[in-house]
Structure formats: C-alpha cells, structure tokens
Amino acid sequence: MMRLTSHVALVLLPILALAACGCGGGAGAETTVTYLPSRPDEVATAEAAPGAAAPSAGEAIAGGFGSIKGRVLFQGDAPSLPPIYEKGAAPKDPAVCGIEAAPNETIVSNNGGLANVFIYLPKAPKGMGEVPAPEPIVFDQRSCVFRPHALVMRTGQTVKVLNDDAVAHNTHTYPKRNSPFNQTVAPSDREGIALTYGRPETLPLQVGCDIHPWMVAYHLPVDHPFAAVSAADGTFEIKDLPAGKHDFKVWHEKGGELNKALAVTVKAGETVEIEIPVAAGQLAGFQGPTPKVIQLSSTR
Amino acid sequence: MPGREFSMCRLSLPATCLLLLTLAGCAKNPEAQFGWRDSTEQLIPDARKAVQKTMVDTFGTPQDLVAWGRLPVEYGGQPPGVAPAETPEEPADVTTSAEPFGHQMQLGRLVYMKNCLHCHGVAGDGNGPTARYLNPRPRDYRLGVFKFTSTLAPERVTRDDLHRVVKYGIPGTYMPSFLLLGDAETRAVVEYVRWLAMRGEMEKRIDDELADYSLASIDDEISKAKNAYEAAKAAGESAETPPSRSALVKKASEEFKTYLAEDYPEAVDGTADFIAENWARAEDEASVVFPKVARVADDAASRERGRLLYLSDKAKCYTCHGHTGRGNGPATEDFWPKPGSTEKYANRGLHDVWGNKLAPRNLRLGQYRGGRRPLDVFRRIHAGIKGTPMPAFGGTVLKDEDIWDIVNYVMSLPYEPEVPTAGQPPSQVAASSRH
Numbered sequence: 257m258m259r260l261t262s263h264v265a266l267v268l269l270p271i272l273a274l275a276a277c278g279c280g281g282g283a284g285a286e287t288t289v290t291y292l293p294s295r296p297d298e299v300a301t302a303e304a305a306p307g308a309a310a311p312s313a314g315e316a317i318a319g320g321f322g323s324i325k326g327r328v329l330f331q332g333d334a335p336s337l338p339p340i341y342e343k344g345a346a347p348k349d350p351a352v353c354g355i356e357a358a359p360n361e362t363i364v365s366n367n368g369g370l371a372n373v374f375i376y377l378p379k380a381p382k383g384m385g386e387v388p389a390p391e392p393i394v395f396d397q398r399s400c401v402f403r404p405h406a407l408v409m410r411t412g413q414t415v416k417v418l419n420d421d422a423v424a425h426n427t428h429t430y431p432k433r434n435s436p437f438n439q440t441v442a443p444s445d446r447e448g449i450a451l452t453y454g455r456p457e458t459l460p461l462q463v464g465c466d467i468h469p470w471m472v473a474y475h476l477p478v479d480h481p482f483a484a485v486s487a488a489d490g491t492f493e494i495k496d497l498p499a500g501k502h503d504f505k506v507w508h509e510k511g512g513e514l515n516k517a518l519a520v521t522v523k524a525g526e527t528v529e530i531e532i533p534v535a536a537g538q539l540a541g542f543q544g545p546t547p548k549v550i551q552l553s554s555t556r
Numbered sequence: 557m558p559g560r561e562f563s564m565c566r567l568s569l570p571a572t573c574l575l576l577l578t579l580a581g582c583a584k585n586p587e588a589q590f591g592w593r594d595s596t597e598q599l600i601p602d603a604r605k606a607v608q609k610t611m612v613d614t615f616g617t618p619q620d621l622v623a624w625g626r627l628p629v630e631y632g633g634q635p636p637g638v639a640p641a642e643t644p645e646e647p648a649d650v651t652t653s654a655e656p657f658g659h660q661m662q663l664g665r666l667v668y669m670k671n672c673l674h675c676h677g678v679a680g681d682g683n684g685p686t687a688r689y690l691n692p693r694p695r696d697y698r699l700g701v702f703k704f705t706s707t708l709a710p711e712r713v714t715r716d717d718l719h720r721v722v723k724y725g726i727p728g729t730y731m732p733s734f735l736l737l738g739d740a741e742t743r744a745v746v747e748y749v750r751w752l753a754m755r756g757e758m759e760k761r762i763d764d765e766l767a768d769y770s771l772a773s774i775d776d777e778i779s780k781a782k783n784a785y786e787a788a789k790a791a792g793e794s795a796e797t798p799p800s801r802s803a804l805v806k807k808a809s810e811e812f813k814t815y816l817a818e819d820y821p822e823a824v825d826g827t828a829d830f831i832a833e834n835w836a837r838a839e840d841e842a843s844v845v846f847p848k849v850a851r852v853a854d855d856a857a858s859r860e861r862g863r864l865l866y867l868s869d870k871a872k873c874y875t876c877h878g879h880t881g882r883g884n885g886p887a888t889e890d891f892w893p894k895p896g897s898t899e900k901y902a903n904r905g906l907h908d909v910w911g912n913k914l915a916p917r918n919l920r921l922g923q924y925r926g927g928r929r930p931l932d933v934f935r936r937i938h939a940g941i942k943g944t945p946m947p948a949f950g951g952t953v954l955k956d957e958d959i960w961d962i963v964n965y966v967m968s969l970p971y972e973p974e975v976p977t978a979g980q981p982p983s984q985v986a987a988s989s990r991h
Contacts, residue, residue, distance in 0.1 A: 281963050287619055287665060289658025291635040294625035330879040349869070350887065362898065423869040426947035430895035434763045435710045435834065436909075438940050442953040443869055447939065449952050458767065460897045466906070466945035469890045510778060510898060516768065 263430045299329075319499035320524025328373045328490040330534025334365035340470045345474050346400060348468055352423045353400035358470060361405040362510055364506055369490020372406040373514070374460050374476050374507040376483030381498050383536075387481055389413040394448070397425045397441065402463065402473035406485045406509075407475050407483035411456055416448030424467065427451070429475065437467075460507055474509055499524040510539040521522060529543055586667070588618040590755070591680040593698065595770070597761040601811045603769040607762050610824055615755045616677055621665065623658050626828050627749045628836040632660025632744075664748025667741045671734065672749070680752035682910070688729050696910055697749060698756025700831070701943040703908075705838075705927030708845055709939045709948035714839040718746045722929065728923040750835065757831050769812050774804045775926040843891055845935045845950065852960035854968075862965025865958055871949060873962070876906065876916035880974045881966070883918035887945075909943040918944075922970035933963045 337360035346353030364371035392414035396403045400421060409415050417427050419441040428438045433455045441449055456479040465471040476483060482502075484492040503517035514534055522528055574575050596607050617623035623631040633655045669678075675694035677684040682696030695702065702713035704721065722742050725733035734742065767773060782796035788795030837843055852858050866873040866881075878884040891900045892907060901907055908914045917925070926932050926941070938950030950959065 263892055287621060289621045289623050289631065289661050290616065291631075291637075291657060292614060292624045292626075293635075320597050347890075348875075352869075424872045424953060428731075428945065428947065430909075433761070433830075436942075437710065438945075438947045440871070440947045440949045440953045441707060445952070451685075455826075458765070462893070464893055464895065466887070466892075466947065467872055469887075469892050485897055511780075514780075516777075535784060535787055538780055538785040 264495040311384060321496045322499055322522040322524055323496060323527040324494045324520060324522065325527050326375070326492055326494075326530040326532060328370040328375075328492070328532045328534060329368055330363075330365040330370040330487045330490070330536070331533050334368070335363055335536075337363060347470075349400065349421075349423045352421050353468065356401075358399070358401050364405075364488065366489045369486065369488075370508070371486050371488045371490060372474070372508065373486040373490070373492075373517075373532070373534070374406065374408065374474070374483065375486065375492055375494070375504050375532070376408070376478055376507075377474060377480060377502060378458060378505050380480035380504065381482070381500075384480060392416050392450075394418060395427075395451070395475075396420055397427070397465070397471070400425075400468045400471060402464075402465075402471055404473070404485075406460070406474045407476070408480070408483045408485055409453065409475065409478045411453050411477050413452065413477075413512070415451040415453075415475075417451050419443060419445045425465045425471070426467055428464050428466055429461060430464070431457055431475075431477075432459070433457050434477070455479075459505075459513070460509070464528040476507075497522045508534070508539065514538055566765060575584065587675075588678045590615070590618060591677070591681065593681075593756075593759055593763060596759060597852045598771050599766055600769050600771065600774070600808050600812065602812050602816075603766045604814075606820060607759065607766065611755070611759055614753075614758070614828070618665070618669075621658070621661060623661060624828075626832050627754050628752070628832055628839070629656050630660055630959065632663075633657040660747055661751070663741065664744035664746075664751075666747050667737065667745040668752075671737075672745065680749065681757055692729050693910070693912055694730070696756075697753040698751050698760055699909060699943070700757035700834075701909060702753075703941050703943055704932075704936075705939070705942060706845060706935050707838055707939065709950075711843040711943075712834050713750075713837050713942075714828050714844065715743075715746055717751070718749060720741070722847070724927075727924045727928075727988070728925055729742070730920070740755045754831050754835060758827060761827045761831070762824060765827065769808050771805075773988065774801060774808060776881050777804060793925065837892070845938045847931070847938075847960070848956045849960070851930055851934075852957055852964065854964045858961050858964045859968050860965075861958075862961035865954070865962050866965055870953060871958075876945065877919055878916070881919035881969045882974075883916045885916060888916065906945045908945075914944055919966050919969045929972055930960075930963050930967065931966060934959055937962055 261525070275454065331551050339357040340360050341347060341358050343357045344350065344354040346358070361372065389410040389412040391414070392409070393409060395407055395415050396418045398420040399422075407415075417439070421427050421444050424440050424443055426438060426440045427449075429436055431452070431453070434453045438452050439449055439451075453475075455477070457475075457477050460474040460476040463473040463475055476485075482494050482497055484494050486492045501519055501521045503519055504515070505513065506515040506518055507513055511534065515532070518532065520528060520530055577844070577854050590611075592608065596604055605969060612622075613930045614622060614626075623629070625635060635657050639903075651712075668676075674684045675690065676682055676697070677687065677694075680697035682694040684694065687694050700712060703718065705711070705713045705717045707717075720743060721731065721739070722734050722737070722745060724735070725731045733942060737745070763770075778798055778801060785795045785798050865871050866877075867879065874885055876883075876887045878887040888905045893899075893905055894901050895909075896908075901913075903913055906914050908918065922928075924932060926936055936946070937954070938948065938956075940946045940948035950956075954962070
C-alpha cells in the first residue's frame with residue numbers, strides 16, 4: 257500500500273508542479289528590460305543646435321507684414337438668453353453674487369455680430385522667432401462672474417487672477433497641455449495670484465470655480481501674438497502678420513471648432529477685411545441637457 | 557501482480573486527464589498587455605498606429621520593458637554603454653552596480669503584478685478585474701495625478717509620498733497597507749508605478765496632440781456639415797451634401813502623413829520633455845510644502861479661530877465639507893459643469909478629474925486618507941488635493957498660522973459634539989482676523 261501511494265505521488269507531483277509553474281500568471285514570467293537612450297541622436301542635435309539659432313523677431317520674414325480686421329457674423333435669430341440668475345437672486349452668497357444679474361454668456365450676439373469667438377493660428381508662423389511675452393493681463397471675478405469670459409494670453413505671460421467680491425473664489429483651470437491651476441483667491445484680492453501657462457494649448461480651455469457652479473470662462477494660451485477674441489459686436493483685429501497665406505482656427509464654446517483651417521491671405525502693408533459667418537445651427541448642435549440651478553435654501 | 561498493475565492503470569487514466577487539462581488550461585493563459593486608452597482607439601487608423609508604435613518603442617510591453625533614459629526613473633544599475641556618473645565624494649555603491657541594468661524595474665514589475673494588478677490593472681488604468689466592485693475606485697495613474705502629495709499645488713507626487721501610501725495604505729479606501737513588503741520591494745514598486753504613470757501620461761498627452769485626427773473630430777465635422785446642409789435646405793438654398801465618414805477619414809489620413817513627417821516627432825519630444833521635467837521637479841526640496849511656522853498650540857482659542865475661518869467667506873470650507881464637518885455642504889447638492897464640454901454632470905455633487913463622483917471628506921470620522929499627522933492635514937489645506945475640487949489655500953489666502961488653526965479645529969471635530977450652526981448665515985459669522 258505504501259508503494260502504491262508513492263507511485264500515485266510520483267505521477268501527481270509533476271502534474272502539480274506543472275500546474276503551479278505554468279499557470280502562475282504573468283507575475284513570474286520572464287521579462288526583459290531594454291535600455292533606450294534619452295535621445296538617440298544626442299551628438300547630432302548638439303552639433304546642429306548652434307546653427308539653428310532662432311532668428312530674432314521678423315528677421316527671417318522678407319515679405320513684410322499686414323493686418324486682418326474682421327467680424328464674426330451671427331446668422332439667424334440671435335437668442336436672448338435670460339440671465340443665469342436675476343439681480344439679488346443668486347443661489348449662493350446672494351449678498352455678494354446677487355449685486356448684479358449673472359449674464360448667460362454662452363452665446364452673446366449684438367447687432368448681428370457674435371462675441372467670444374477665438375480666432376487664432378494653431379502654430380506660430382515659420383521664422384517668427386521669439387517674440388517676448390507682453391505685460392501682465394488681468395482676469396477678474398466680480399459679482400461671481402469671470403471677467404472677461406474669454407481671454408487669450410501668451411505663454412509665459414502673467415495672468416493676474418483677481419477677486420473683486422467679498423467672498424473667496426477658487427479659480428480652477430482644466431488645461432490639456434499645461435498643469436492645472438486650482439487656487440483659492442481671497443475676498444477683495446486686488447493684488448492677484450499669478451497664473452502663467454508654459455505651453456500653448458491647441459483649443460481654448462475651461463476655467464471654473466468650485467464654489468459657484470455657474471462661473472465658467474475660457475482661456476487660450478498661445479506662443480505667438482496672432483490670436484484674438486471677438487468683441488461684443490463680433491469684431492476682432494490681428495495685427496502685423498507676416499505676408500502670405502495663413503490658416504486660422506475658429507472656436508466657440510457652443511460650437512467647438514467652427515473652422516479648423518480658415519484660409520486668409522495677408523498682403524504686406526495692407527489690412528485684409530474678412531467676415532466669418534456662423535449659422536445659428538452650428539451653435540445649436542452643441543447644447544447639452546438644460547442645466548438646472550436649484551435654490552435649496554437661503555443660507556447658501 | 558496483475559492486481560497492482562490494474563490499480564496503476566486505473567490511477568494513471570484520471571492522472572493523464574488531469575495532466576492534459578492542466579496543459580490545455582495553461583496554453584490559453586493570455587499574456588499581460590498594456591491596454592490602450594479609449595482616446596487612442598478613437599484615432600484614425602494611421603494616427604493610432606503611430607501612437608502605438610511610439611508607446612511600444614519608448615515603453616515596451618509588459619514582457620519586454622523599455623527603460624527610457626529620458627525619464628526620471630531609477631531602473632536600477634548602470635545602463636549598458638553609459639559611463640557611470642562620477643561621484644568622487646561618495647564611494648560607489650558596490651551592491652547596486654553589481655546588479656544587471658533594470659533589476660529594480662524587474663523587481664517592481666514583479667511586485668506590481670503580484671500585489672497591485674488586480675485593482676490597478678496592468679497599465680495602471682485603475683481597471684483591474686477587482687476594480688468594478690470597488691467604491692472608491694482604484695487610482696488610474698494614467699493622468700499622472702495622485703491626490704495625496706506633500707508637494708505644492710502645481711507639482712506632481714514624490715517618491716516619498718507614494719512610498720508612504722504603499723507602506724500604510726489609504727484609510728477609508730480599499731488600498732491596504734503593504735508594510736510587510738521589504739524596503740527594496742516597496743522602493744521598486746514605487747518606481748514602477750511612477751513609470752506606469754509617466755507611460756499613461758505620455759499616451760494621453762500624445763492623443764491630445766492628435767485630437768484633429770480622431771474619429772470624434774470627424775464625427776463633429778459631419779454633424780456640423782449636416783446641420784448646415786439642413787439649415788440651407790430649409791431656407792430653400794442649394795448646399796453641398798455632407799461628406800461621408802470614409803471620405804473624411806481618407807482626407808484626415810492624407811493630412812496626417814504630412815503631420816507625421818513634419819510635426820509628430822516634435823510633438824512626441826516636447827511631450828516627453830514636459831513629463832520628464834515635471835516628474836523630476838517634484839523631487840526638488842523646493843516643491844515640497846513645509847510650514848514656515850511651527851504648529852500653533854492646539855488650544856481652545858486656536859480651535860475657535862479655526863472654526864471661524866472654516867465658516868468664513870475667506871476660506872468657505874463649509875460649502876463642501878458642511879457647516880458641522882459632515883461632508884454634506886451645499887456644493888454636494890448642485891449640478892456642476894463637466895470640464896471640456898458645455899454639459900453638466902448628470903448627478904448632483906462634485907466630481908474628480910477621473911470623472912468619479914466625489915464626496916467631500918466627512919471630517920468627523922477621524923479618518924484621514926492622506927495621512928493623519930497634523931502636517932499631512934496642513935499640506936492638504938495648503939496645496940489642495942490634486943485632481944479634485946479641493947483648492948490650494950496656502951501662500952495667498954491663508955497664512956500658515958491660519959492653516960494651523962484650521963488643522964487644530966478640523967482634527968478636534970471627531971471628538972467634539974456637533975454644534976448646529978447650519979441655520980446661521982455664514983456671512984454673519986465674523987471671521988477672526990489675526991493681524
């Protein structure tokens with residue numbers, strides 16, 4: 257009997273051993289680690305670098321400069337959107353936020369023009385070189401509304417995030433290419449907190465406040481001066497573009513990318529006038545479910 | 557001995573069956589894979605292949621890992637063909653230099669595959685087989701964002717932070733303590749998790765660069781063209797018929813060829829540099845939050861100052877954490893905008909960047925996910941919690957003394973009776989000003 261058991265064990269043991277090692281999962285599986293150098297052509301780039309020194313602004317551009325003056329036209333019946341809340345009826349911090357009514361700025365149209373449309377070059381024109389970032393700009397919060405609603409800034413440019421209200425706001429950005437910013441801004445902080453974007457974004461990014469849900473704005477950092485936001489009447493101006501053909505992106509928060517490549521030819525020393533028509537249907541397609549603002553009690 | 561032979565025969569038959577079964581079962585065991593993000597799968601085929609090639613070239617597969625020198629990851633050992641860094645002050649570490657290159661990464665992978673994979677997934681996507689049963693969900697590393705860090709608001713997580721999480725777990729979640737892992741194992745798995753996070757971040761960021769070549773972008777173009785066509789038809793004008801999807805994919809593929817040759821290498825390079833710089837900077841001492849003043853004495857006066865700040869319009873802690881600290885503030889009853897869209901979240905309440913609904917912490921449980929030392933709570937308030945609505949208060953809004961007062965108040969909450977203040981409008985609660 258003993259010998260029989262030992263035979264059984266002899267047969268079963270290898271099976272169990274097989275089962276144990278074969279089915280052990282990926283954990284113990286044979287792995288290799290291959291080294292990949294940081295940059296494959298380290299030597300080559302080091303040699304090429306001095307020759308590829310960036311020319312100073314405008315040096316490489318032979319054809320001169322021109323400007324664009326334009327207007328974004330809203331085609332269709334301009335919607336008169338009611339404010340998010342009326343004066344004095346803010347769902348939170350009514351004493352502060354309710355000083356003014358909060359306008360619904362998703363579609364702002366005046367005299368046939370469409371506001372808050374971003375018109376920009378997705379990439380700096382070739383040979384532009386470094387253009388130093390301009391002076392700091394201001395991004396304010398007053399009666400619980402971001403001002404302005406749509407803002408273009410340059411990479412490296414300081415954006416001073418201010419607060420004109422007697423309550424704290426927390427300015428929260430949601431960039432794709434940069435690191436996010438989520439900072440509380442003290443009540444009535446007129447010095448501001450510095451916000452800078454190190455890299456350009458490909459599309460405007462949303463900015464919100466986690467205290468007041470209705471507060472929304474859009475930022476677009478770019479690494480060149482050729483970007484604009486259409487004004488209240490839809491007008492915009494982009495100055496001193498190198499002469500030649502340029503492809504602009506046109507973006508609106510309700511319509512997304514209205515145009516991926518709007519071709520405009522700029523002639524040296526001249527100002528091109530353009531019109532960008534936007535049909536109401538292009539913006540209607542992006543209306544999500546109707547947002548609700550529910551006032552639950554007066555203490556908030 | 558016919559009887560014995562017979563019995564052996566009888567025995568060997570099921571044994572053979574078992575052997576066959578075992579072998580068959582093993583053959584089907586799939587190899588571990590780094591799954592692709594949805595945003596990668598949603599690219600047009602040419603773009604998808606380019607991203608997948610870049611990812612395999614620079615990070616490899618779970619079986620054949622690639623240790624990219626660009627990334628601030630300690631793979632272990634000297635890379636082949638690279639002269640050891642000269643450190644005349646410090647004697648060379650004999651034990652590490654003797655090991656083959658990549659030994660730490662191999663160990664990290666092994667520890668990860670044994671202990672972490674079933675929740676966090678092979679690629680660190682927080683979607684292992686167990687993940688669907690868990691709430692809160694396991695962390696998806698692939699955004700490069702970790703919540704509980706010791707670093708300033710814009711900075712990433714440090715090795716020490718991850719080390720602490722692995723060692724002590726996260727109370728109130730499914731993340732257990734791995735205190736029984738050896739120190740070398742913990743260090744190795746932390747390095748592997750950092751590497752997975754960088755890998756995920758790389759994939760996500762390249763996908764973002766290629767957004768123009770995604771099927772979503774093409775569908776958007778079609779829907780816009782359709783809207784324009786229908787509007788024109790309704791107005792009785794002639795209009796171009798909207799293009800077909802296949803035609804647009806073909807057009808995008810043509811455009812992608814130029815992009816691939818001209819811009820893609822630069823996009824990959826810039827993305828890798830950005831990721832490497834950020835992860836390296838987190839390890840700088842200047843990136844870590846250290847209070848400038850020692851903890852304010854935890855007395856009744858400090859707690860009261862903290863309470864008034866908590867309820868003030870300056871800090872507004874109560875909007876999320878509730879008037880009595882139960883984590884039920886008014887913000888949990890609102891519908892919040894969904895970033896990157898014009899929509900709002902379907903559910904009431906706050907959300908994190910991973911899209912999960914997120915309850916503000918109930919401060920009366922005495923459970924501190926990011927650590928229960930007063931310094932940990934100080935850092936939560938100073939730098940905020942990354943990937944969540946919890947903002948940074950340090951440096952500008954609140955002085956370090958103010959933060960300590962709030963720490964003292966918040967850490968006293970589990971042991972104090974709830975004083976109802978909900979009926980009291982916060983604007984009438986005067987905030988104490990220290991100066």
